[in-house]
Amino acid sequence: MEQSLSYLKSLTQNIFDASNQPTILNASNLLYQFYQEFDTFPDKQKDIHLLHGIALSQEHAGDCIKDAKRTIHFINGVFEVITQSIQKFPNTPIRILYAGCGPYAPLILPLLAFFESSQLAITLIDINQSSIKTLTGIIDQLDCQDYIEDILVTDAITYQPKNDYQFHIILTETMFHALTEEPQVAITQNLSQFLIPDGFFIPERITLSLGYSLFGKEPYLNQYNNTYIVKNEANKNRVPLQPLFSIDRDINSTQPFSFESNWITITKDFQEAPDVCIYTFIKVSPSYHLAYEDSLITNPFCITSLYTIQNQPFKIKYQTTNVPSWNIISYKSKQNLS
Numbered sequence: 034m035e036q037s038l039s040y041l042k043s044l045t046q047n048i049f050d051a052s053n054q055p056t057i058l059n060a061s062n063l064l065y066q067f068y069q070e071f072d073t074f075p076d077k078q079k080d081i082h083l084l085h086g087i088a089l090s091q092e093h094a095g096d097c098i099k100d101a102k103r104t105i106h107f108i109n110g111v112f113e114v115i116t117q118s119i120q121k122f123p124n125t126p127i128r129i130l131y132a133g134c135g136p137y138a139p140l141i142l143p144l145l146a147f148f149e150s151s152q153l154a155i156t157l158i159d160i161n162q163s164s165i166k167t168l169t170g171i172i173d174q175l176d177c178q179d180y181i182e183d184i185l186v187t188d189a190i191t192y193q194p195k196n197d198y199q200f201h202i203i204l205t206e207t208m209f210h211a212l213t214e215e216p217q218v219a220i221t222q223n224l225s226q227f228l229i230p231d232g233f234f235i236p237e238r239i240t241l242s243l244g245y246s247l248f249g250k251e252p253y254l255n256q257y258n259n260t261y262i263v264k265n266e267a268n269k270n271r272v273p274l275q276p277l278f279s280i281d282r283d284i285n286s287t288q289p290f291s292f293e294s295n296w297i298t299i300t301k302d303f304q305e306a307p308d309v310c311i312y313t314f315i316k317v318s319p320s321y322h323l324a325y326e327d328s329l330i331t332n333p334f335c336i337t338s339l340y341t342i343q344n345q346p347f348k349i350k351y352q353t354t355n356v357p358s359w360n361i362i363s364y365k366s367k368q369n370l371s
């Protein structure tokens with residue numbers, strides 16, 4: 034396999050043309066294989082526990098490419114937003130910050146050959162040292178250094194650009210389903226202040242909703258050992274969803290993010306839909322989104338069962354301190370049940 038930017042461009046053309054599950058899967062597999070040809074630096078840090086979430090090891094970050102629809106829709110969304118930015122902000126290089134780029138920066142490197150290096154000024158950051166070392170080697174081998182303004186090991190939750198620098202596009206995919214485990218929320222809180230007023234944050238918006246279901250019958254993307262199947266095509270048990278909150282570039286940055294619902298009372302029989310679930314919808318860019326069960330990062334997430342709560346009023350609570358997570362507060366015991 035060729036390790037050149039022009040070959041990568043041909044793979045990206047496949048990505049643009051992919052329109053159904055087999056072609057999306059094939060396009061992301063070819064992209065993953067392309068990156069396997071490069072040397073990787075040994076990862077001594079592995080998963081890193083930060084103040085507001087876990088940063089994935091080099092290996093796990095690299096594997097994210099295999100979450101096929103995620104990868105393909107993000108690449109398409111980034112291309113759309115770069116193209117719109119070039120029209121919106123003519124005669125200036127488009128300044129892009131890619132936070133949590135991992136070892137392959139797979140949401141931007143495949144797009145470089147579609148632009149002149151004078152059109153883009155890209156800053157790449159990741160907290161994992163080996164990921165940045167591996168990526169630096171790949172950039173050298175692809176001879177695309179002219180597109181890259183800066184590449185550094187730093188924490189995106191506290192990162193401050195030099196000299197009041199602001200970006201036209203900020204891109205970060207540092208999340209897991211229901212915004213658990215990884216620090217997407219805290220990173221969005223810090224970075225959104227460095228976006229110019231008409232700039233683009235990718236993803237544009239992440240919306241979480243509450244629903245009740247029989248979790249074992251929920252459709253979800255099952256992806257392991259090279260299988261890629263959506264189990265349980267339709268779930269008649271799912272009760273209509275209620276939106277909980279969204280995060281976007283307007284997120285409040287002044288304090289750690291948290292969410293607490295009002296008291297919830299389930300008055301009717303719940304046997305058909307006993308599980309309290311969170312559903313994640315990602316608007317990547319103006320034209321691309323990831324719906325429930327489209328990807329590992331939008332799969333449904335079960336907090337607890339109503340059988341555990343036993344007809345008591347309850348609240349659901351989300352917090353981002355330490356490891357982002359969901360909890361149930363029961364009225365009777367006022368204690369965590371999950």
Ligand SMILES: C[S@@+](CC[C@H](N)C(=O)[O-])C[C@H]1O[C@@H](n2cnc3c(N)ncnc32)[C@H](O)[C@@H]1O
Binds near residue numbers: 088138158161190207
């Ligand atoms: C889910 S992986 C995504 C990798 C790649 N961008 C992709 O989309 O396939 C998240 C990456 O973000 C990095 N990361 C997580 N939290 C970070 C933080 N606070 N600062 C910098 N990088 C972070 C991890 O080290 C990991 O490489």
